[in-house]
Amino acid sequence: NAHSGLSASRLGYAKEKMSENGPWGKVLTIDTMNPTVKKVEYAVRGPIVQRAVQIEKELREGVKKPFAEVIKANIGDAHAMGQQPITFFRQVLAMCSYPELLNDSSFPEDAKHRARRILQSCGGSSLGAYSASQGIDCVLQDVARYIERRDGGIPCNPENVYLTTGASDGIMTMLKLLVCGEDEGRTGVMISIPQYPLYSAALAELGAVQINYYLNEDKCWSMDLSELKRSLKEARRHCNPRALCIINPGNPTGQVQSRDCIEDVIRFAAKERLLLMADEVYQDNVYAEGCEFHSFKKVLFEMGPEYSDSVELVSFHSTSKCYMGECGFRGGYMEIINMDPEVKAQLNKLVSVRLCPPVPGQALMGLVVNPPQPGEPSYINFIKERSATLSALAEKARLTEEILNTVPGISCNPVQGAMYSFPRTRCLMTFLVFLLQENDQAPDMFYCMRLLEETGICLVPGSGFGQKDGTYHFRMTILPPMDKLKVLLTKVKEFHQRFTNQYS
Amino acid sequence: NAHSGLSASRLGYAKEKMSENGPWGKVLTIDTMNPTVKKVEYAVRGPIVQRAVQIEKELREGVKKPFAEVIKANIGDAHAMGQQPITFFRQVLAMCSYPELLNDSSFPEDAKHRARRILQSCGGSSLGAYSASQGIDCVLQDVARYIERRDGGIPCNPENVYLTTGASDGIMTMLKLLVCGEDEGRTGVMISIPQYPLYSAALAELGAVQINYYLNEDKCWSMDLSELKRSLKEARRHCNPRALCIINPGNPTGQVQSRDCIEDVIRFAAKERLLLMADEVYQDNVYAEGCEFHSFKKVLFEMGPEYSDSVELVSFHSTSKCYMGECGFRGGYMEIINMDPEVKAQLNKLVSVRLCPPVPGQALMGLVVNPPQPGEPSYINFIKERSATLSALAEKARLTEEILNTVPGISCNPVQGAMYSFPRTRCLMTFLVFLLQENDQAPDMFYCMRLLEETGICLVPGSGFGQKDGTYHFRMTILPPMDKLKVLLTKVKEFHQRFTNQYS
Incomplete structure (x- = not known):
């Protein structure tokens, strides 16, 4: 290592670099930075989005394009899409x-x-x-009461609630507590594929082992017990699997898990000694008939003390999604269940180093869990606004699935919940794969980049979320206003047909 | 390792733990959690503060105490102390x-x-x-213009500004980029002793090597070039020192660095190839006559291209301190200077995973750097409010130093800036050290705990910030309102005399 050891060798190294970097060379270069950070990837704000921002700038500068504006459907950012x-x-x-x-x-x-x-x-x-590190006291109380109402009276102790800087912060904090070991003893964490790329990014940053389990696209992206078993068995050969992450309703897949499925997952976690991390930030975003949100906590407690006394569960929520879509405030909470008291003390210490989550976001989280009640002056208007947003989302979910499924070569599962569809594109054939392997670009990245350049539509390639080898998808949010969403879907349809003709 | 390997051995382990932890034992225990998290310490919210919160609760419940209220001077939380x-x-x-x-x-x-x-x-x-990950565009512009005004016109490119979730977040992010290597090649980071414990906590969390350099208490806590050299030389024997952190004005020490001293530090960093991290969150908090805030960037650029073209510098600011004291909003920025473009691209990616800093805090940071201007309707009132706060702080700084120095056995350097005094207590003699070694309690922790129990005054022991072996200090903020600050200082004085009599 040229950077450690005696000053003399350091000097030699620095002199070699002199011509490029001034007299001493940089201390911090791509070769001498934290290697785990380099491994991090985050597609939701990756190359497609960077190019979209450039194109917007070009449009403002008067560059001629075959479209007048960029329509972004890359990120679940409701207010940016005009939601009030x-x-x-x-x-x-x-x-x-x-x-x-x-x-x-x-x-x-x-x-x-x-x-x-x-x-x-x-x-x-x-x-x-500053608030207390765990959060403002009255908000912790209100969160606990909200959880109790939501879960039909199952008790929630405010001491088990932690306010967070969005759900991402809570997820990162929990993973940080968990990760340890070296080589074959290294902590492994099971995540769904497709996944929300925060998970892969956090695991890369922490140097943990990412264990993929695949959602079943043929069964509306549901979780398969046999797949969980396969995935765990293989992982045990090379790491120490300790946690299982679930996103329900699903991102980017939009599925809503059945109660039976959740019971299966809990039994599996109990048997295999896995800590459960339930990302439930879309808990109000359920649109499909016959679907209902079941919190992992409620199901866990209804399964009786054999499970509810032992299975370790952390559930995450946020102000950013549902009907409020308040992403910018970075509000959120997590509830920890069955956490070892000594570990909880360590968690308290860890969150205290960051002092506290942003207090306006805490206040907002407090309002989300304690909105106007019947009889209060703001109640009627609150319900009106909330229903308008949720029913608009339901309509957009339906429309998205419907139109995409009219396109030959695209198939799209029902958007049962959350804010995304993750359709499969079947046009990308062997020829295209062969063509692109040379310049190291994923076929779905190529597809999304062409779509952006030709139509101004900004979607994220499926490879950013993970997908079965040989399948290709894109993620699109259902958030653009109805008129723009229709334009978007029509343009995707036309583009896909052109693209298919061109490359077949 | 009982936790890795085959299911059979896992089962065996779990069964051993059955009696304490239910049928399977916890997945996450103090023995199986991330060991670097366990090493983290954060005194500002440590045991003294936890006990203070308990005492407050006892007072509310009517428990009789020799005091009617707890006065907290443990944390730089201006609004909690009544600042408007x-x-x-x-x-x-x-x-x-x-x-x-x-x-x-x-x-x-x-x-x-x-x-x-x-x-x-x-x-x-x-x-x-969500904003862009780097921050709201107009705020980035305003920060850049603020820096240019502050530094007498030295240019600032908004592309080098990143908004953060308080300064802590920026510091953590920069350290995360930097840390790499194993064993003797492990990244070492130089921090002052005494230090603000975010630094030691962040380094522990990242598994980096903490390299202590001692501030010179006899010279008003100034930085000594010879001490920097000593510290670096020793560190090079066992790690790879790559960065030097400076807090100016100082926390917990309250010193304001001279221009000459800053030049020395920059020359040292250039010669020794260290990245400079300048924590400048107290840049408006300068009280002592003859003292002035000099930004590291300004001095760097005034030293000419030999330095300004090569030395890597990151400077941090925040909405939490100065005259605004808006800690709860978690606003802040960092400016990066001479960062390698490839590393900057990695930084962009890293911050994008957390999506964005809280937008209300970004807005507030934007206002701090673009306050009312002469001629605008709010200007006069703004200046009035700002001056009132800053002159009250100056008066409290003076009073704190003055009263503490009247106590035999306490010596207190001038509080030239920031919001803290870090007086030395000389009563804690060999006898006491001997007495306390047995129950593993630091003498200054014992002192502060007794002070809290007897008087309701909540300070932080010097050991939480680091101090030379055999010296004992406490940190107190100068933030309580004047009437309470006087009570506090009087009680500290009386307590110290009682304590000295008792233990000598």
Whole structure:
């Protein structure tokens, strides 16, 4: 290693590099940086999106294109797509930010009441004070009560709730607690394929082993017990599998898991001694008839003490999805169940180093779990806004599936929930694969890049989420406003036909 | 390792643990968790603070104590200590949260202008949209212009600015990029002792080598070139030192570095090929006559191209300190200078995994760097509020030093800047050290715990920040309101005298 050891050898090394990097050469180069960071990939903001931003700039500068605007369907960013925030939430946040507004008679009493309650729970009655590392006390209480209502009365202790900086932060924190060991004893974590790439990125950053289990595309992206077993068995040959991550409703796949399936997964985790991480940020986003959201916690407790006393479960939620779509506030929580008390103490210490999650996001999380109640002045408007958003999403989910399935060579599972479809494109044949292997570009990346250049539609290639070898997909959000979504779907359809003709 | 390998051995292990942990034993225990997390320590929210929270609860429950309230001087949390937010900032944040307020005639035009400008730079004109991972475009621009004004016109490219979730997040991200190598090639990072414990915690979490350099208490906690050399030379025997962290103005020590000292440090870093990390979050908190804040960037560029073209520097700022004290919003930025473009691309990817820093905190950072200007309607009030806070802090800094230095056995350097004093207590003699070695408690922890139990004053022992062997300190913030600060100082004085009598 040229960088360690005596000054003399360091000097020699530096002199070699002199011509490119000034007299001493850089301390931090691609060759001397953290190698685990280099392995991280994150497709949702990868090359396609970077090119989309460039194209937008070119359009502003007057460059002629075969389209007038870029339509982004690459990321679950509802407000950026024109979804309006819930009035009540924003009224309370405005009053919390500038408490003078508590004297403004144009704000409703229930909003004022929430704002006062949150401020009383803040140091110096200010959003500007650090909160306790676990979160503002009254919000922890409200989250616990929300979970109890959601799960039909199964108790939730606020001491097991941690507010987070979005769900990503909670997931990262839990994985960080878990990862240890070297070589064959290295911690392995099971994640679905396709997956949300935060998981693969976090595991790469932590140097953990990513264990893939494949969702069953032929059965509407459901989880298969036999596949879980296969995946675990193979992984045990080379690492120490310790956790199983589930996203329900699914991202990028949009499936909603049945109660039976969740029971199977819990039995499997109990038998195989796996900690369960349930990413449940789309818990309000269920559209398909006959589908219902079942929280892992509720199912776990209904399976009786044999399971509920022992299986370790962490569940994640967020302000970013559902009907509120408040991504920018970075609010979220996690609930830990059956965590060893000594580990919990370590978790408390770990979160205290970051001081606290952003307090406006905590306040917002508190409002999401304690919205206007029947009889309160804001209730009717709240329900109206929430229903409008959720039914628009349901309509877009239906339309997306319907139109994509009219395209020869595209097949799309029902978007039962969440905010994405993950259709399979069957045009990418051996010829194309052969063609692209040479320049090291994945066929679906090529497809999405061509789509972007020709139509201005920004989607993410399936390879960014993982897919079975030899299959090709893209992820698109269902979030663009209805008129743009229709344009998007029509353009995808036309493009796909052109593309198929060109490459077959 | 009982946890890896075949199912049979796993089963055996689990059965052993059956009695304590249910049928299978926990997956995640103190013995099977990430060992680097266990090594993390964070005194600012450690045992003293946990006990303080308990005592507060006991007081509320009516338990009799020799004091009526706990006074916390353990953390730089200005609003919790009653400091009022800047009106202008909060007005803009309220309008950004609830844009209906843009029609409210009671808000000044300059505040409306800022709110509109921020919202226009947000996706869907909403704080609820994700921003670009690097931050909101108009805020990046404003930060760059602020840095240029601050540094007398030295150019700042907004592409080198990254908004962060408080300064802690930026520091952690930079260290994460940097750390690599194994054994003697392991990355070492030089930090001051005393230090702010985020640094030691982050290094422990990343498994990097912490290299201590001692500040010179006899010279008002200044940095000594000879000590830097000693520290580096010793470290090179067992690791690969690659970065040097500086906190200026100092935390917990309150010193403000001279221009000459900064030049020395830059020359040292250049010669020894160290990346500089300058934690400059207290840049407005300078109180002592003759002291002035010099940014590392300004000094670097004034030293000419020999240095400014090659030395890698990252500077951190935050919304949490200075005159605004807005800790809860978790706003901050970092500027990177002379970073290798390939590494910058990796940094971009790394921050994109977390999507974006909290947008309200970004907006606030934007306001801090672009406050009301002369001639704007809010200017006079802004200046009034800012000056009131800064002069109150200056007065508290003076008073703290003055009173503590009247106590026999306590010596306290001038609080030239930042928000803390770090006085040395000389009462803790050999006898006490001997007494406490048996139960593994540091003498200064014992001192602070007794102080808390007897007086309700919550300070942090010096051992949480690091100190020369055989010296004992505590850190106290100067943030309590003047009346409480006087009570605090008097109680510390009386306690110290009692304590000294008791243990001598």
